[in-house]
Amino acid sequence: MPALPPREARPTTESKKEKREQARAARKAEYEAKKAAKEQRRKGVTAAGNSGRAGRSAQTAAPAHSPLPAPAPASVTTAAGPATSASGQGGKTAAHKPSGVFDVPRPGGRLPSPGSGGRRTHVGLRATLLITTGLIALGSCGVTGLLVGKSSGAGTAGLDADDVARYGLTEFPTQQAAAFAEQYATICLTYSPETASDRRAALARYTSAGVDPECGWSGEGTRKALTATWDGTSENLPEYGTHGRYLGIQVRTDDGGLTTLTVPVYVKNLTTGEGIRVAGDVGEMPMPPRSDVPEVDRDNEAVDTALGQQLQQTVLPGYFEAWAKSDRTTLARFTAQGATLTATTGLSGRLSEPQVNDVVALVPKGVQGSAPYSYKTGQAVQLRVVVDWADPEGDTARRAYRITVVNTAQGWFIKDIRGGVLDSQGGRGDDEQTEASEDEADTGEATPSTPAASTSPSDRSSQDEQSGTN
Known part of the structure; x- marks a missing residue:
């Protein structure tokens, strides 16, 4: 079994904590070197001097922060070696950088300014943009206000004497x-x-x-x-x-x-x-003269007698009965969808007991060519209707109406009703003549006619006075 060497002769090993400390010291030295090089570039110092000072600062900082004991030369060499290498590399890089090189900012950062600084330039640019935008907005509001004020002002239209005379203005x-x-x-x-x-x-x-x-x-x-x-x-x-x-x-x-x-x-x-x-x-x-009414030409009208009799017997009696009472529930059975207000309201009891005497159904032009007359769904037909009513005193009152009926799948329904029917005969109801006499034709003057009913006691008295004077 071989004998172990003495404890003092065993090589000194580095612990994990020591390695971490050495790496931290190296990174710090490298950071200090880069920082010093950057400061020197801003101040105009040459790259060589920057690298030298950065190397010295790195060598000085490494032993200061190294926790190793003095008898461990290997650890010291290891700690100082990376720092020196880093500083040396930094020096070489700085020495060979061209004068126009610039630093690239981090994403979202500001561009560095070699003079007064990028922050002051950025703030000034923002202020300029804000002031310009505000001035443009104020100018737009002012112009808009002037235009609106002019357009909303009360305008006066001038008329000359010819316009006043032409239109009878006064x-x-x-x-x-x-x-x-x-x-x-x-x-x-x-x-x-x-x-x-x-x-x-x-x-x-x-x-x-x-x-x-x-x-x-x-x-x-x-x-x-x-x-x-x-x-x-x-x-x-x-x-x-x-x-x-x-x-x-x-x-x-x-x-x-x-x-x-x-x-x-x-x-x-x-x-x-x-x-x-x-x-x-x-x-x-005297009253103003009254002329004859011209005769209405109805030769081109086509009358559907069968339809008129059908409506007179089936639809119109029930409708006029409900229309006289303004019975909306019953009116809904006789009126078409979308019927006018006059067709769905009624007389509210002012007249009663309607008797439909005469119904004339006028054939539309699009149906006049067929025989017998055939009406499509939705076809409208005009009616002339004469109705005898009982007034509030019980007397008979005859009234005439113009009615529009619509053909549907369920039959004929009332669409609209209007009062008054035109007289086709024309002429005049009194016995006065409007033709000019021979004297009027010679003088060019016409004597206005006055109805006999318009003669008043004052008229007769004035005429008597004139005849007495003559």
């Missing part, structure tokens, strides 16, 4: 003046001896000082005006310029007469319509 408050004249005409044609003083006081509130205080009444007889309506006529009053008009007022009295009074009206303030006065005596005029 600054005169015609509606207000006409309402004032209607009130005056109502009082004027309402009189009786019992209310003479009250009537005279009421008339004075409307007129100027020189107007007839009795408005043409002699103090005898009784009369009452039922309605007074401006007929739309307006004639300039030259003495007052734009402040005066002759207005025509149609008045219906209790004796059935309908006549027209011409009332001169003055308005002080054209803007507000204040200061209105009747500025003169009224004149009674």
Whole structure:
């Protein structure tokens, strides 16, 4: 068995802790060397001097941090060796770097600035961008505000004298003046001896000082005006310029007469319509002439008599019965989907007991070529219907309607109903003639015709006075 050598002669081995300390010291020395080299480059020192100082700092730092005892020369050599090698390599690299070399920043880092530093440059760039963006935003808001202000401002349209004359425009408050004249005409044609003083006081509130205080009444007889309506006529009053008009007022009295009074009206303030006065005596005029109505050509109409009889017997009686009562539940059985409001509401009991007398079904143009007439689903047909009603007093009232029915798979349903049917005969109902006489043809003037019903007591009295004078 061989003998072991003495303990003192056994080689000294390094523990794991010592190895870690040595590696840490080497890394720290390498970091210090790189840091010193970087500082030297910023200050303009040559690479050789940087590497030398970095090597010396690495050699000095390694023994200072080495925890090994002095008798271990191998460990010291091992610790200092890497540091010196690292520093030496750093020195060689720094010595051979070209002058234009720069450091690459880590991802997300800032670019180094050789002068005053990258941070100050970055902050200045941000501030410039923010200020520029703010100025652009403020300018845009200002321009937008000016444009909106101009577009929302109240614009005034100017009209010249030709436009005013062409369209009959005027600054005169015609509606207000006409309402004032209607009130005056109502009082004027309402009189009786019992209310003479009250009537005279009421008339004075409307007129100027020189107007007839009795408005043409002699103090005898009784009369009452039922309605007074401006007929739309307006004639300039030259003495007052734009402040005066002759207005025509149609008045219906209790004796059935309908006549027209011409009332001169003055308005002080054209803007507000204040200061209105009747500025003169009224004149009674005939009604405007009425012409004949032209005949309606219905030669091209095609009538489906079978359809009219079918609807008269099956659909229309029940519909008008429910329509008179406004029975919505029953109306739903006769009206089509999407029917108009007038077809689904009704008369609310104002008329009753409908009797459908006449139904005319007009064949659409697209169906007129077929014989017999065939209607597709969804086809609409127009009807002219005459119905006799019982009014609230029990008397018979005849009314005419225009009805639209729609053909469906379940039958015919009401789509719409409208009042009034056009008279195809035309002409006139009274016995007056509108042809001009020989004298009128020679002079070129026409005498307006007045219905016999429009003759009023005042008309007859004025005619009697004229005949007596003649």
